Amino acid sequence: MRHTISVLVENKFGVLSRVSGLFSGRGYNIESLSVGETIDPATSVMTIVTTGEDLVVEQITKQLNKLIDVIKVVDFMEIDHVEREMVLVKVSPRKDDRTEVLQLAEIFRGRIVDSGPTTYTIEITGDEGKINAFIELIKPFGIKEFVRTGKVAIGREGLKKAK
Amino acid sequence: MKKSGAEILIECLKREGVKHVFGYPGGVVLNIFDVLYDEKDVQLILTRHEQAAIHAADGYARASGKAGVAIVTSGPGATNTVTGIATASMDSIPLVVFSGQVPTLLIGNDAFQEADIVGITRPCTKHNFLVKDVKDLAQTVREAFHIATTGRPGPVLIDLPKDVTAGSAEFVWPEEVKIRGYNPTYHGNKYMITQAAQMIAHAKKPVIMAGGGVVLSGAAKELRDLAEHAKIPVTMTLMGLGGFPGSSKLSLGMLGMHGTYYANTAVQNSDLLIGIGVRFDDRVTGRTEAFAPHAKIIQIDIDPTSIRKNVRADLPIVGDVKNVLKDLQKALKELKEQQWGAVRNAWLKQIELWKEERPLSYSFDKNVIKPEFVVEKIYEVTKGEAIICTEVGQNQMWAAQFYKYDHPRRWLSSGGLGTMGYGFPAAIGAQFACPDKVVFDIAGDGSIQMNIQELATAVINKLPVKVAILNNGYLGMVRQWQELFFKERYSHTHLDTGNPDFVKVAEAYGAVGLRATKPEEVEPVIRESLKIKNKPVFLDFVVDWKEKVYPMVPAGASIDEMIFEEKEEKKEKKLKAVK
Numbered sequence: 196m197r198h199t200i201s202v203l204v205e206n207k208f209g210v211l212s213r214v215s216g217l218f219s220g221r222g223y224n225i226e227s228l229s230v231g232e233t234i235d236p237a238t239s240v241m242t243i244v245t246t247g248e249d250l251v252v253e254q255i256t257k258q259l260n261k262l263i264d265v266i267k268v269v270d271f272m273e274i275d276h277v278e279r280e281m282v283l284v285k286v287s288p289r290k291d292d293r294t295e296v297l298q299l300a301e302i303f304r305g306r307i308v309d310s311g312p313t314t315y316t317i318e319i320t321g322d323e324g325k326i327n328a329f330i331e332l333i334k335p336f337g338i339k340e341f342v343r344t345g346k347v348a349i350g351r352e353g354l355k356k357a358k
Numbered sequence: 359m360k361k362s363g364a365e366i367l368i369e370c371l372k373r374e375g376v377k378h379v380f381g382y383p384g385g386v387v388l389n390i391f392d393v394l395y396d397e398k399d400v401q402l403i404l405t406r407h408e409q410a411a412i413h414a415a416d417g418y419a420r421a422s423g424k425a426g427v428a429i430v431t432s433g434p435g436a437t438n439t440v441t442g443i444a445t446a447s448m449d450s451i452p453l454v455v456f457s458g459q460v461p462t463l464l465i466g467n468d469a470f471q472e473a474d475i476v477g478i479t480r481p482c483t484k485h486n487f488l489v490k491d492v493k494d495l496a497q498t499v500r501e502a503f504h505i506a507t508t509g510r511p512g513p514v515l516i517d518l519p520k521d522v523t524a525g526s527a528e529f530v531w532p533e534e535v536k537i538r539g540y541n542p543t544y545h546g547n548k549y550m551i552t553q554a555a556q557m558i559a560h561a562k563k564p565v566i567m568a569g570g571g572v573v574l575s576g577a578a579k580e581l582r583d584l585a586e587h588a589k590i591p592v593t594m595t596l597m598g599l600g601g602f603p604g605s606s607k608l609s610l611g612m613l614g615m616h617g618t619y620y621a622n623t624a625v626q627n628s629d630l631l632i633g634i635g636v637r638f639d640d641r642v643t644g645r646t647e648a649f650a651p652h653a654k655i656i657q658i659d660i661d662p663t664s665i666r667k668n669v670r671a672d673l674p675i676v677g678d679v680k681n682v683l684k685d686l687q688k689a690l691k692e693l694k695e696q697q698w699g700a701v702r703n704a705w706l707k708q709i710e711l712w713k714e715e716r717p718l719s720y721s722f723d724k725n726v727i728k729p730e731f732v733v734e735k736i737y738e739v740t741k742g743e744a745i746i747c748t749e750v751g752q753n754q755m756w757a758a759q760f761y762k763y764d765h766p767r768r769w770l771s772s773g774g775l776g777t778m779g780y781g782f783p784a785a786i787g788a789q790f791a792c793p794d795k796v797v798f799d800i801a802g803d804g805s806i807q808m809n810i811q812e813l814a815t816a817v818i819n820k821l822p823v824k825v826a827i828l829n830n831g832y833l834g835m836v837r838q839w840q841e842l843f844f845k846e847r848y849s850h851t852h853l854d855t856g857n858p859d860f861v862k863v864a865e866a867y868g869a870v871g872l873r874a875t876k877p878e879e880v881e882p883v884i885r886e887s888l889k890i891k892n893k894p895v896f897l898d899f900v901v902d903w904k905e906k907v908y909p910m911v912p913a914g915a916s917i918d919e920m921i922f923e924e925k926e927e928k929k930e931k932k933l934k935a936v937k
């Protein structure tokens with residue numbers, strides 16, 4: 196099963212390596228990891244997407260909690276939440292495909308953040324389904340470069356998904 | 359008044375009640391050593407190797423229950439501590455290790471004697487720190503001791519750049535420590551505890567499995583109360599020895615790979631297994647799918663990660679073992695039905711039968727010394743009151759099997775990491791912690807050579823530590839596996855021709871060396887060693903090299919698939935079946 200885990204940590208030197216070292220040392224998977232400061236500059240949030248059997252993920256969250264610099268761990272599997280990821284795609288379509296690419300970007304509420312003589316750089320934000328769908332559709336037009344941020348997630352208010 | 363970083367550090371140690379520090383000097387810790395030069399309350403004990411300094415601090419901690427402390431220099435001094443720190447980490451031993459570091463401005467430049475010790479020890483410490491500003495020093499030391507000694511204990515390292523100990527600041531002692539990411543659970547969930555009481559009351563064949571957590575949490579008395587009240591037999595892991603009196607009728611001795619027949623058999627037949635302060639290490643469980651197949655499992659541990667890591671837990675209780683056992687005892691006493699005694703009698707009787715069927719045993723020989731016999735004699739002569747440290751290998755297993763530990767903190771052995779070279783320096787640390795106790799290191803001829811230089815430390819400090827070398831001329835435990843599983847191909851396990859004369863080695867350092875080559879010499883030599891009160895003694899017991907540790911559960915087998923000493927053909931057959 197794939198889990199999105201949010202880890203609130205002390206914004207201290209070495210924290211990232213404590214967390215990533217935990218994953219590598221114990222043989223856990225990391226699919227993506229994104230880190231950023233919170234409103235309080237003394238803390239950061241890491242959003243980690245990992246896969247594993249239930250018992251493994253249980254260990255992962257417990258092991259994370261055990262790190263002294265980790266303040267809070269939330270496994271979004273149990274919680275109704277919003278997930279977002281951003282990708283930047285640089286495409287170089289043939290001349291007659293350019294309009295179609297622009298339309299596609301628009302359908303996906305993408306933004307053109309840069310354009311060159313033969314390229315567009317498109318920014319797309321969304322959940323995994325949307326991003327993957329966009330990638331599939333844009334691929335045939337020729338992707339030159341591609342970067343994604345990794346997921347971030349936040350809980351929804353009021354609703355709790357039953358486990 | 360401002361103090362130097364080095365002065366602040368020593369002041370912090372005093373506030374933490376530290377009397378003994380094990381260490382080794384070098385360039386970047388000169389400031390600290392300079393302060394120690396006139397220091398009266400904190401004594402630095404110079405070991406002859408940094409690894410030994412950590413093991414000594416570890417032995418000190420295990421024997422006393424207080425944090426062990428060590429100070430070493432940067433680079434090689436720091437990297438030499440890694441085995442010691444990993445040893446303590448695996449066994450949850452509270453240590454605070456100070457390593458010197460190159461000045462902050464040089465960090466990252468591959469400066470002379472620079473090593474990223476914070477990076478290197480990250481996976482084998484409970485936590486570690488790099489102090490970048492002398493103003494943070496006191497706070498960091500306070501936090502380090504707090505983290506090392508509370509919750510599930512463990513080693514903490516503080517890296518101290520030279521400019522931090524050379525710098526100066528106002529000394530401010532933080533009275534309180536609060537770390538928002540660190541809140542161990544000390545009390546077990548009430549509902550779970552009443553559930554556990556119910557399960558105990560209804561069990562017909564319960565077994566308690568006590569681990570290092572019992573010793574660490576100081577719960578020996580609570581465990582005994584519970585076991586005696588509810589009439590539950592107790593088996594111990596290697597780390598749990600002494601957590602319950604080994605000479606009690608309810609004791610099953612150690613379980614696992616070299617556990618007793620009756621402990622392993624009882625666990626495999628039990629209907630309720632109560633794991634207390636254990637992590638179900640593979641040396642204990644054997645093949646996990648076949649472990650305690652008929653039992654419901656209650657697991658009590660302060661560390662949630664220990665629960666359901668290796669083995670299922672039907673009822674987990676997270677909390678400090680001592681507190682949970684107290685609450686559990688109360689819950690049991692509140693139960694209406696208290697007639698489990700009658701039910702238990704059948705079970706206890708069955709266990710007695712298993713004990714009679716196959717007690718721990720060896721074949722005495724009047725011509726050659728059996729290593730088990732040496733351990734037994736040490737037990738008799740010291741009346742079970744000594745602190746026993748061990749090295750690793752057969753010596754360790756015989757020391758676990760043939761000495762009965764009735765009290766916690768008298769058994770000091772590297773369980774999790776299995777570190778050869780641990781026992782002797784640990785014995786030195788233990789002797790500092792308990793100057794009035796008899797301290798033995800039960801050693802192998804291989805292991806003792808891994809920290810034999812510590813003879814100097816013991817001699818200089820007039821420590822009457824006794825090292826009983828079960829000298830079989832082999833890396834015996836490895837040889838045993840080669841005999842049983844590698845067709846007696848003794849690849850690189852023969853030591854005999856390269857072994858030094860241990861008596862002469864001891865004498866060369868100014869210690870006493872004694873030797874026994876015949877069974878009748880064993881007891882007199884032990885008695886002789888006990889008369890020596892101001893020097894370490896090496897006791898070289900030349901033992902039967904062929905002796906093997908039994909019972910034995912082959913790797914990957916279930917713990918009731920034990921092989922025993924007698925009945926050679928049957929043993930062979932069993933082995934083949936397992937393979």
Ligand SMILES: Cc1ncc(C[n+]2csc(CCOP(=O)(O)OP(=O)(O)O)c2C)c(N)n1
Nearest residue numbers: 751752753776778802803804805833834835
């Ligand atoms: C530092 C270290 N290296 C290697 C091992 C693997 N090992 C386990 S037991 C053993 C043999 C120990 O020999 P000795 O000290 O003579 O003890 P004996 O088994 O003969 O009693 C070895 C090499 C270890 N546990 N620790």
Ligand SMILES: [Mg+2]
Nearest residue numbers: 802803832834
């Ligand atoms: Mg040997």
